[in-house]
Amino acid sequence: MQFIKRDVLKEKPASEATLGFGKYFTDYMFTMKYTAEKGWHDAKIEPNEPVRFDLATTIFHYAQGIFEGMKAFKRKDGTIGVFRPEENWARMNRSADRMCIPQFPTDVVQEGLDELLRIEKDWIPSAPGTALYIRPTIVATRIMLGVHASTEYLFFIILSPVGSYYAHGLEPTKLLVEDYYTRATIGGTGEAKCLGNYAASMKAGEEAEKKGFDQVLWLDAQEKKYVEEVGSMNMFFVIDGEVVTPALVGSILPGITRKSSIFLLKEHGYKVSERRVSIDEVIEAAQNGKLDEAFGTGTAAVISPVGEIEFKGKKYEINGGKMGKITQWLYDEITGIQRGEIADEYHWIHQI
Numbered sequence: 001m002q003f004i005k006r007d008v009l010k011e012k013p014a015s016e017a018t019l020g021f022g023k024y025f026t027d028y029m030f031t032m033k034y035t036a037e038k039g040w041h042d043a044k045i046e047p048n049e050p051v052r053f054d055l056a057t058t059i060f061h062y063a064q065g066i067f068e069g070m071k072a073f074k075r076k077d078g079t080i081g082v083f084r085p086e087e088n089w090a091r092m093n094r095s096a097d098r099m100c101i102p103q104f105p106t107d108v109v110q111e112g113l114d115e116l117l118r119i120e121k122d123w124i125p126s127a128p129g130t131a132l133y134i135r136p137t138i139v140a141t142r143i144m145l146g147v148h149a150s151t152e153y154l155f156f157i158i159l160s161p162v163g164s165y166y167a168h169g170l171e172p173t174k175l176l177v178e179d180y181y182t183r184a185t186i187g188g189t190g191e192a193k194c195l196g197n198y199a200a201s202m203k204a205g206e207e208a209e210k211k212g213f214d215q216v217l218w219l220d221a222q223e224k225k226y227v228e229e230v231g232s233m234n235m236f237f238v239i240d241g242e243v244v245t246p247a248l249v250g251s252i253l254p255g256i257t258r259k260s261s262i263f264l265l266k267e268h269g270y271k272v273s274e275r276r277v278s279i280d281e282v283i284e285a286a287q288n289g290k291l292d293e294a295f296g297t298g299t300a301a302v303i304s305p306v307g308e309i310e311f312k313g314k315k316y317e318i319n320g321g322k323m324g325k326i327t328q329w330l331y332d333e334i335t336g337i338q339r340g341e342i343a344d345e346y347h348w349i350h351q352i
């Protein structure tokens, strides 16, 4: 793979304690181009520097683009580990299909990512709760107006050393149940990690933040009755001892942390159900003291406890506003596997 070196390396962040999320970017990026004539070609690693685009480029007007989120860790044995990357590539190609973007060769991008991580290994933080966040993205690059799928694309991977996703770390989050705006509909793009989904969710997110909430808890668009997910996390509830998560009905993003959590919980004997969960069921459980725990799952936030939800102007505290037992166990288990402190029994770690 071609490697274009930069003359001067960037200064690394001064402290791992103040990384935040998505603020710093490493020296290099992986890029690959697509044209109708050549297919995917020109895979290389080059300096991560500003790139020039004509303002008539498709991505700026019609948001024909998709992304992924993964993490690389410094493991206990000194190797670099990436959590289930093959799952991300498979999902990215499913997102590509939904957005009329050509399928990409997963072996080429994995090789590119491995090489990029080897070059950037000094950027991987090691403090607990930190990681090197990996952001693969595809954008449509043809210069033309008109709503048609582009014939040219750019695939890129950029890297960002990160701490915790929320400013308050592992403190339980406060969620506002959104009963007006919707995130996704059946037949829409909710299952795809496509750019437009996130732009469409910002208005509700901003209004929730103004009221002091961390994120919005979305309901289904048709009936505004069933819980779907949070903007960047899938949702789990522990109701009367049963772990419940909304079934993937077509409008929910199929999270890899969600899938891994369901698997781990079942392996360790917990009762887990994937089914429709109405907001009324959650509220009723909270009122009757049967909502034991609630948490979100996602690469960025890992396992994130929920301490309070508000629905129709009423607040409901969960587990005294503290992280629950199952939530803590799952957090320790997943981060333990990622960091190599717990054996990787299920071969989830891609080692470099």
Ligand SMILES: *Cc1c(COP(=O)(O)O)cnc(C)c1O
Pocket: 069, 193, 229, 230, 231, 232, 233, 234, 253, 254, 255, 256, 257, 258, 297, 298, 299, 300
């Ligand atoms: C990325 C994402 C998730 C979490 O998926 P993971 O594969 O676990 O990172 C959940 N919901 C939405 C809307 C997302 O974009």
